[in-house]
Amino acid sequence: MQDFQSFLAPAKINLFLHITGQRADGYHLLQTVFCLLDLYDTVKLKPSTDGVVKRVNDVAGVPAEQDLCVRAAKLLQQHTKCPLGVDILVEKHIPIGGGLGGGSSDAATVLIALNSLWQLSLSRKELMSLGLKLGADVPFFIFGNNAWAEGIGEQLTEINLHNSYYVVLNPNIHVSTAQIFANKQLTKNTNPKTMSDFSGTAKLTACNLNAEFINDLEKIVCSEYPAVLDCLNWLSQFGDARMSGSGASVFLEVVDEKTAVDICNQKPKSVQGFVAKGLNQHPLINLTVN
Known part of the structure; x- marks a missing residue:
């Protein structure tokens, strides 16, 4: 019997x-820059001939039937009418x-990896x-490069970023994305910017994120979740700290790894934290073709 094969899913x-x-x-239109990090979940897959998709380990707080990995495998199976199944084991490291x-990254890794393991030959665009x-962030992880994103997050243009180091802190709480987007205080009329605005003014250098480019969700999350504000x-x-996505994690771009480690070592004991480096590409980019 074939053993499990391991595939990385970056943050x-x-x-x-x-x-x-x-x-x-109801979907919100947005602009963002996605930056891949070298913090990974590991998705382990073992194809089977019985046509059954099942997760074989427990993931705290995520019932198997709601797991995006399981849903991704079933979606791919249905779309291609593939008779094969798969056992899925997920090792979580990303909060x-x-x-x-x-x-979203785990789901993208399942789609990419099973496309190869099941020999389906779908293009990157099809995936x-x-x-x-499955979710507005999933296409980015399949896209495979750091990206300027528009639409609901699916209109992606590759963007070159310096491989900066980041201090990332998480106050060990779960923020409900749906709750934040439903908040009546959320403004939805930020004037669209251009990719050249971002590249030209921010210059994409460490510690120089432009003040015009903020996280519109940050104030609302901080008011609803005081631990994120803290x-x-x-x-x-230590610098221009930002919130990522709809929270709860916050990050600071720094000039080098030593600075990042020094800051992270001082973090409050109640807070989860790690140092990560930006990636140029998704580790599985060579498994997909245009």
Whole structure:
């Protein structure tokens, strides 16, 4: 019998997040820059001939039937009418509900890896379209490069970023993305910017995120979740700290690894924290073809 094969699923941060409108179907229009990080979940897959998709380990707080990995495998199976099944084992290292894209990344890794293991030969574009049915962040992880994103997050343009180091803190709470987007205080009319605005003014250098490019969700999350505000305030003593996605994680871009480690070592004991480096590409980018 074939053994489990391991595939990495990287985290991401949003260097900024603007909400520019809302579609008739309720989805919010946004602009953001996605940056891949070298913090990974590990997704282990073992194809089977019985056609059954099942997760074989427990993931705290994530019932198997709601797991995006399971849903991704079943979606791919249905879309391609593939008769094969798979056992899925997920090793979580990316905080759940932390705005770091762990669930979406895991799902993207399942789509990419099973496309190869099941020998389905879907293109990257086809996989991205499938991924969008699972969540707005999933196409980015299949895209495979750091990206300027628009639409609901699915309109992606590759962007070159310096491989900066980041201090990432999480106050060990789960922020409800749906609750934040439903908040009546959320403004949805930030003036659209251009990729050249971001590249030209921010220059994409460490410690130089532009003040015009903020996270529109940050104030609302901080008012609803004081622990996120505390985290942000603590990290802000060292520089321009930001919140990623809809929280709860906050990050600070720094000039080198030593600085990042020194800051992280001082973090409050109640807070989870790690140092990560930006990635140029997704580790599985060579498993997909355009």
